[in-house]
Amino acid sequence: MSANSDISNADLTATTDDRFDQPNRRGRPGRLRPDDSAVITRRITALAVGLGLFMAVGKFVLWGETGSVGVLASLVHSMLDMFGAIASFVAVRFASREPNPEYRFGFGKAESFSAVFQVCLIVVGAFHLLQEVIGHVGHTHAVSQSGPAIMVLMFFIALTLWLIIAQSWAIRATGSIAVRGDRAHYIADLLANIFVIIGIALATYTSLKWADAVVGGLMAIWLLFTAVQIARLAWGQLMDRELNADERRSIERLAMADNHVRAVTELRTRAAGPHLHIQMRLDLDETLSLAEAHEIILGTERRIMAAFPAADILIHPHPAGCGHAHGNSRFHTSKA
Structure with missing residues (x-):
């Protein structure tokens, strides 16, 4: 059987198998x-910027009416959401630019830098909230306009939930780290609003007047936790972390689909934005x-x-059984 006929059969098999692998894609x-x-x-980052601005303005008005520390915490969170969404809005547009002679690997890591910027915003906001909470400890006061405040916050929860669902769909389709960072912001904001409602209700309708300040403190801790999660995502791409084991096995399986391929070695992968x-x-x-070797490489x-x-793919053909290893031994992945 010729190399060309083997390639055609392998391509057909890989395409057929891939149809049953849709959830993993x-x-x-x-x-x-x-x-x-x-x-x-x-589209999703533009939507996030618009909703972030709307909710930040709404919570600023609400804070002026209630004087609630919990509402202030949620306001700070929404401001961070908005600035983070703006950073993502710019980053995804820059990351999608085509490679040029100076940047041959493209601009995909702009999304990771956007995530780093979001982490910085979150940490600053968290410490600001902790400062506010400390200032209010021992100086508790009743929250005014608590009923309307709860109604407005419930409306914001519905808007945030709708945006998170849209972002989740976008992440399932693209795997964008910038949108993941945005979604982490808005998930935290959703929980923030829920905690704020609980804090306002306890401070207004029970003797637990300190509950409002406690909610603010919990939100500051949650912000720091969110920062760690986003930082891990950004670190992985900026440091060229390998794809997960399932993805690497998928690539190896596709490469081995041709009977002429004896082995796949020195596989290296890295993601950069899209x-x-x-x-x-x-x-x-x-x-x-x-x-014939060239045709096998093209089929792969x-x-x-x-x-x-x-994917940008670079494949080096090598005679089977030859023990020579190419390149700097420091980067050989035989131990991986």
Whole structure:
């Protein structure tokens, strides 16, 4: 059987298998064409900016009417949401730009820098809230206009929940780290509003007048926890962390779908915003001609690109059985 016929059969098998792998394709980097990913991330970040501004203004008015520390905590959180959403709004547009001669790997890591900026905002906001809480301890006061405040906050909860659902869909489609950071903000904001309602109710309708300040303190702690979660996501991309084991096995399976491929070695992967960079070595039969080896490499690229349309792929053919390792030994991944 010729190399070309083997490639065609392998491509067909990989495509058929991939149809049954649809649930695993969601929320992973490189699984969507960059242009399609850009359309989704641009729309969802624009929506997040608009809702963030609306809720920040609404909570500022509400804080002026109630004087609640819990509402102030939620207001600070919404301001952070808005600035973080603006950072994501800019980052996803910059990350979708095409590579140029100076930046051959593209601009995808702009999303990670956006996440770092969000972490800084969250930490600053958390310590500001802790300062406010400490200032109010021992100086408790009843919350005014508590009934209308609770109604307004419930409306904001509904808006935030709707946005989180939309962001979750966008993440499932694109795997965007910038949108993940935004969603973490708004999930925290959703919980913040719930805690604030509880704090206002306890401070107004029970003898627990200190509950409002306690809610503010809990929100400050929650903000710091959120910062750690987003920082871990950003760190992984900025430091070129490998894709998870399932994704790497998927890439290896696609590469091995051709019978002429004896082994896949030195596989390296890294995500950068909407893009994915993959490089590997394929061990091939040493009797194959250069043209046949080239066709096998092209078939492998097509199979991987079908599953990872945003992938940039570099494959090095290598004669099977040759023990020579190429490149700097410091970066060999045989121990991985």
